[in-house]
Amino acid sequence: MSNFLLMNQVSEAKGALDRLRASMKTSIKGKDDVIEHVLVCLIAGGHLLIEDLPGVGKTTLAYALARSMDCAFSRIQFTSDLLPGDVTGVAIYDETAREFVFKPGPVFASVVLADEINRATPKTQSALLEVMDRARVTVDGVAHAVGAPFMVFATQNPVDYEGTFPLPESQMDRFLMRLQMGYPQPADELDILRIARTSYDAIALTPVVTRAQVLQFQGLTAQVYVEDSVLDYILRLVTATRTEAEFKAGASVRGGLALRTAAQARALLQGRDFVLPDDVVELVTPILAHRLVLARQTSDALEERRVVAGVLKRILAALPLPR
């Protein structure tokens, strides 16, 4: 009977997520694949790193997501003088109550946009990363849970490295996915120009799913069935990155787990209660690429991204799919 219930829930989730997708599409033009990945990331309970040039819609994307699901949205613009307390919040002394009162920082929201995360000092970065990992903030020995669901959109500019503190590889691993927005297609861009919105606050979106539903979908994701041969396929993929000569370091165990969870999320998004090998194939690059370190030097981040994607493509082609 529980299976029947699960099937019901799956179709219910698919309906809700379809609505969410449609809602986001109204404000993000021509980026269906990005929206798909964002949704995967959302119901997989992961965080997103978006590397792209300024002004291609990163903020709009995060904002659209937050507004479509009735969640608190906050934005932190990372700068070199940003302090950890500015992110997490601080305890201040309340004269009237004669005690320290915690004043929540901007991370206390469900969708947090951490803009240009590599501009902040490592100390501040790590404050955010701790929140991402544990979904709570500890100030003066008191733990405060942040919003649930909790999803961080971190952005980086891949070109302008002047005066930045690049995220260490170990921190990169904490992002479920890394995405590129890229420029929209000319026709889509024409639409954007035609609408002529001045700021993302002007986006008028009505929530289509509730926070509780999102949490329920996240719970459902974990129940999506992964057949042994698909798990084996994931394992072989991850192992192949570790034995690949082009890479200094292959994907971690967390990378494999991330691939599995993301594949489950994608299956749910498509209304399935089981994972297909295609789910894995689709997600290999966004899930694994940022976790891999090339053995050779590259001229810049864009070049590195291209090489890593090329090697991953080669690995995928070499590994036979589970029949």
Next chain:
Amino acid sequence: MAKKRPQLSLDELHQLKWLLGGVLVLLSVWTVFYLEFDAWVLMGLATAGVLAALARPEWPARVPAGMHRLVFPAVVLFFLGDLWVTGEVLPAIVRLDILLLLYRGTSYRKKRDDLQVIVLGLFLIVVAGVLTVSLVFAAQILVFTACALAFLLVITLVETAEAGGPPAGAEARPRWVDVRWGQLLARVRAVTDGRIVVLGVALFLGVVGISALLFLAIPRFQLENSLFFERFAAKKARSGFTESIQFGEVTEIQQDTSVAVSVDVTDRSQLPATPYWRMLVLDEYRDGSFRLSPALRLASFTRERTGTAVHAVVGTPPAAPGAPVFWTFYLESGISRYLPLLGTFAQLRFTEIQNYRLGAELGLVALRDEPMAMTAYRVEGMDAGDTMPDAKLVAALRPGARPGLVPVPARLLRLGVGEADRVHLQRLVQAITGGADLPAAEFTRRANRWLGQRHAYSLRPQIAPGPGDLLVRWLDSSEGGHCELFAGSFVLLARTAGFPARVVTGFKGGTWNAYSNNYTLRNSDAHAWCEIFDRAAGVWRRADPTVGAGNAPAETVRGEAALARRTDRSWSARFDSLRVFWYRRIVNFDQRTQVETLRAVKQATENTGRQLRALLAETVEQARAWLAEPWDGRRVAKLLAVAAGIAAAGWAWREYGRGWWRDLGRGSPGRRLDPVRAAAAGWLRRIAESGARGADEAGVWADLQRLRFGARATWPEPSAVFRRARQAVRTLRRRRATRA
């Protein structure tokens, strides 16, 4: 699917091919062991060469390329020289075959050379099989066939793996020669699917079984007669019963425990407790040896006849109550040309035409030649008693009979020793009889006792050299002796006392094989004893003077009780029973026994069916009765215990048994695919290959995906899905065809 099974590389396939080819060569050249051709040196060379090539596959690369060009002329020269020297065609061909196998086994082979190995090996094995019709042949051809099948499989795999690439050269040093056999075997084990092996073996056994059934079902003809090269084979005699006895050591025979004769009897109660299987009567003692005198041979044996049936009614054979008793003898080759028999008989029938001479009164049959292969014959109305009437001798001994007409008595009384020895013998007889004129039976008893007191049994008698007769010297001493000495001495003593007497050779005793229900005589059962003529009764009376062989009262027991004492349940008996089965069902097989066999099989199946039905009815009846009994706590507890036991067995199967079956298919780490998932994968692939899917196929496609990748609990009914998948494939193909 789980982990892809590792596959053998091309080099490993080549190594496997090399190994299997070597094994095939060895298997076939070892036929020399029982082929009895003079090819031992070549066989040894081939064995050593192939073993060396297996141990060091890189060695053939060291042979200079020019040598290979010399091989063909050398082999031809060898063959011609062999033919010229020996003049025998078949042995020369066999030697040529072994030589070619040696060459093929020690040089790198191309594909056609591999096939040549199979053909050459098969030739050797078939020749050996036809010549010997032995059980070894059956075993060997089975092993050879299995090896050859594996070899062919590997050849095919090599060919597939090499497709496109350049074929491995035969002369150059190939890459694969650096073999580590241990590693290779480990790899083979890793890539071998246990279940496939089990199924393959089962299939092979099935084919063997069907062949056996066909063998039983098709009409037979006698292979031995129709093939000319039987006479090329020569077999050595082992126990070697010949027309004379030299009193030498018999240790060799005693230690040869191989089977000499197997005997089937339709009525076991007819078996004497200690059967004496007579083969040859030796009446003349001359120059220290007993032999069959030419006179007796002339007088008692018929002229040579040719045929399958021997009629030898002597007087009236004792009318046995009930059905006639048949004795079927399977005489191994190399024993004797004289056939073992218990006594006089009414009729003897060979399975094939033989040249024979019959000594009806003596109860003997002699073939012209010592048979090359196993000889089978069936005897009817055989007298298994310990006396043998001799009307001729009675007539000859009657007062007033003309002595010249029947010269038998004088020869049967002649001592054949010197005067001094004769006097000495008379003194000994005096000591035995005490000067009284005893009847034959009493004399036998006393002489046996006297001999037994003075001489122990020994296989290596130490007879002091000296003048005079050997037997008399032995009688004088207190040395131990073997049956021939006892028998020979007894005859001399009896003749000195005035009784006609003769030595009889053959087999004594034997064992009852409890597995095949037949009597087995081994070469070590060979024996010599005597027959002494009882004037009063007019019969020859058996006397076994060998110490320890005296006629104990139990010896007169017949039938089951006697068999029980002789029953053999050892392992060698099991093997012998196989041989007898082979003889009964395969070699000595004519139309009639075939019909009998089929009838027996039919009967057995019918009986089994009837018994099963009866058993079922009985079980149901018992269950009903059991249910009808009043219930109490104990019975409920018993029932619960049984149910718990069944549940435990089911649980154990689920826990361990299924895992074991799965592990068998594992071979390497990584789980195997569930059969339903595998089938679903197959249908997904077929649909994908059949052309573009439309909306009609979306449902079945999703269901197949669910069967392939979904949780088992959410599966739809697989067979229904597969049925729809089949329809979908058909539709898609039709659509593609019409579009094309």
